[in-house]
Amino acid sequence: MPLTVDQIIRLYRTEGAVRDGIKNISQEQHALQCAQLAEQAGAGPQLVAAALLHDLGHLLQPAARDEAAFDDLHEFRVQPFLRNVFPRAVLDPILLHVRAKRYLCALSASYWDRLSSASKRSLELQGGPLRTREIELFLREPHAMDAVALRQWDDQARSPTRRTPGWDHYRRVLQRVAVYEPEVLAA
Template sequence: MTLTREALAELVDGLAGLPYGGEAVDQRTHALQAGWFAAQHGGDDELVLAATLHDIGRAQTVRDEWPDLPHERSGAEFARRHLSERAAWIIAQHVPAKRYLVATDAVYHDHLSPASVASLIRQGGPMTVEEVAEFEAHPNAQEAVLVRRWDDDAKDPNGPVLQTDEVLAAFDRFLAAR
């Protein structure tokens, strides 16, 4: 099944009102803020889509399709099916990227919200030296780190957001370039 722009819009808009783990924003605002950060950073359309959809595994339709996977892995499966392997890897790695940053950036932990600190424990805590080396060896590791940082910053109820039509334009350009 091919992802249409209408289905993508419904998926993103369907995140409205979904709680985001005790944060001050809902899942839709969080997604669109992360996408805004990617666009402001000059990310290509694929990276903007990966940033916007990094938590799409929390959407009910995606959860229903991959019920036994954590959100980052079900989101990656969605992206693999509908976008690309690069987007899938970045989405899959946004949780490990938090573990990576805690292990490699002395001040990163202080930037985490209380909810993110709590989830870090469930996610395995800081990476080991071996895990850091494996993560860094991937060609898209730094993009996953960027998405992680945008994820951490995309929690402001009054912050800027990418508009749905901008997400759809990125999607159209991405499809046209494939």
């Protein structure tokens, strides 16, 4: 079932605030920092929304699983919850951001060297660096370069002290790019 903007924000404020997503920051902090970095780079509102929502799939799974032991496929898990709410320009960079990491690792050993140990472990589970044919296919994707930019912001959005705009600001971004706002069903 598609999520409303308010439901997305509530997930980040609850599940995303308590889960230790990346090193010393929560998934909520990571999402806000990633969106801020996108804005600072001059990205349009659709790519800012993608940066904000790229790891939402982590919040849609049980928390008990050991993340180091499996690839949670979060980039796929989130798609049904955002499809028909946001356009392809938001959905595709989210879907492609894991492949973008694999792409960057295939292009640059120094990129791989900069990854955290957890990110290196997840890269192995995700298939390792892209192979030549996979690179060609990735580059044919309409939003591949947006996914690469998102991935680079993702890597930088890990500061426990960075201050960001809050949800009031990003609620407006999400509402602006949403193509459909599902109604909340009465219980």
